[in-house]
Amino acid sequence: MNPVVPAIRKGDPAPDFMLEAVGGGRVSLQDFRSRPVLLIFLRHRG
């Protein structure tokens, strides 16, 4: 388990990730380069 890093701030480079998507396939933040992206981190699935 990696420790939590200090909070990300405005102006920081966004940490990349590579995660499995619903429906299959892996998705990276890099896949959205060249357009703005809104990342919503849910606390749980609802």
Place this chain on the structure above:
Amino acid sequence: MARVRARQPELDAAGASLVVLSPEPPEDLAAVARQEGWTGPVLGDPDRQAFRAYGLGRLPWHRVFTPKTLFMYLGFMLRGRWPQPPGQDVRQQGGDFVVDGDGIVRFAFSGRSSDDRPPAADLVRALRGAAARPPAAAAGPGPDGRAGGR
């Protein structure tokens, strides 16, 4: 999510992508994604690598059961629903981030309690700002959003 979904046309107008990340495995998210009508990518992060990378850890207990969430949970239970399926971590911290086309964070919000989320208007404003920013000017903080570091 409903707060953001209601602004979907404005996100589309800004050319923005909406990505949902959850600490659940993807196979557990498919049904709720369908039910809630989430249209963009929905990603499972059961190891919480992305959560940790964005500084999202676990809330202290007194920030989980706020008066607002207790009232909401009571409402769920009165309707015969358990407020949160077993096995989920009620202490997981949530957050919202806007990243521009150059990979720079333009808005950062880490929830201080279980019901702490930014107004959708702030997210839309940050996305518009990120969309309007030419790539050469993308470095350095802009005027939008609330900084993290809480």
